[in-house]
Amino acid sequence: MWQIRWIGKPIVFAACLIPALHIGIGALNAADVLHIGGISLGADPVKVMLHTCGRWTLNFLMITLCMTPLKDLTHWTLWLRFRRMFGLFAFFYVLLHFSVYLLLDQSGKLGALWQDIVKRPYITIGMLGLLLLIPLALTSTNKAQRRLGRRWTQLHRLIYAIAILGVWHFWWQVKKDIREPLLYVCGLTILLGYRLWKQRRTLARVSVARFARTDAP
């Protein structure tokens, strides 16, 4: 299906870059480097950059986790062809999120970063989520997938833990209004709950099949 490779994927790829482009232009506007009208990050540009990148990390983690359920629902395997791209965009946005935090918010002070990681639980778990994403990004190539075989699938189940850490990180850092993190909790509960339900169903079928087999003469 050349259309997916040469038309579908480039369009989706460009769309995934829009939030990054928006904050990039906004940041340059805020720094008086550019003067493009209509794009402003408001009075506290660093906070907006930080939160936009953080939100899009979570969004892409959720989108990535939607691909398998969508495949099951629609019986189209097409969804799975986009899964890697979305996963890598989650990684891209978390790197941006981290860079804004370290370089702009903390002025590149590694000491301050370490202090935060040690003292602030929400940053500890956020950092852990980011670190866990690195091996997944590194093994996202076809070659790595072939080489690792079954272990690749096991390794990439880490995405469930990473998504939980990400949402938890968001929950812990809001001041009082938990409505938005709650939305992510609901989404993630559905997405992970679906997998548990599917696994149970499969297990039940397997055991029924086994029982039938042993029972046979």
Next chain:
Amino acid sequence: MRKISADSAKILPSDITPYHRYLSRRTLLAGGLGLAAAQGLGGFARNAFGQSPAALTYVRNAGFSVADPPNSYKDITTYNNYYEFGTDKSDPSENAQKFRTQPWNVTIGGEAELTGSFSLEDILKPHPLEERVYRLRCVEAWSMVVPWVGFPLGDLLKRFKPTSKAKFVEFKTLFDPKQMPGERSSVLEWPYVEGLRMDEAMHPLTLMAVGLYGKVLPNQNGAPLRLIVPWKYGFKGIKAIVSIKFTERAPRTTWAGAASNEYGFFANVNPAVDHPRWSQASERHIGASAFGPRQPTLAFNGYAAQVAGLYSGMDLRKFF
């Protein structure tokens, strides 16, 4: 900041326009079509009458002002924490435009000789207005510099002759979910309650603000009457005040009630005591370059020379 001097003595009563006269002027202004626009305000931050905020008459109190350049009018009026109008910083400027600040009454109650309900005009009448440029430090670790117009809270409180039982002052914001959409959600307990110890309330730095940048306070900044305590985190600065009560015991304040491990009654700006979830050692100054460094937070927000004495002998880690 320079030390507190007798600069305020320079303000002569004859220099000041009483609030009721300013109000009648505003009525005139409301009639004078286009006059407000001619003042170059561009229709930004309209008040209840659809007019730009009217100008106030005041005297600048240099002795009580910091030398730092104030933030822009736009930043101060579009970046607000005012949960009654929504939890996003941009919500108040969008949702408070139709908020009615006239008529407005303030109830004075509790341990005082003179109590009752007073119109805003009666509350404000005797007080000459002055401009004070104060630092504002939010508990969320950002800061601004704001040119407020107002008068010392202590001058107002004295008029009601608090008794010897009055150890604290409790303030309440209007509860009107029809006008304040945020009050329809349960994000905080409503109405918003704040409080001060009597000595804090009587301190000359503590301000009742009615204006900003020489004009009537925009709704999103707490019109018509709000508290400013510059050495405390911004959430102590309760907005749209309808009740002032003298109490014997410390009032149960909203944020301290919502999360007592994160927000204290005193809420003095203190770089040495972190919020459990973030550092208070430094702050991002709104309006500073996005690529510049954070600035260090000062003890009592830079007002230590004036107010540290109020807390001598207190463990500020415990009473944060």
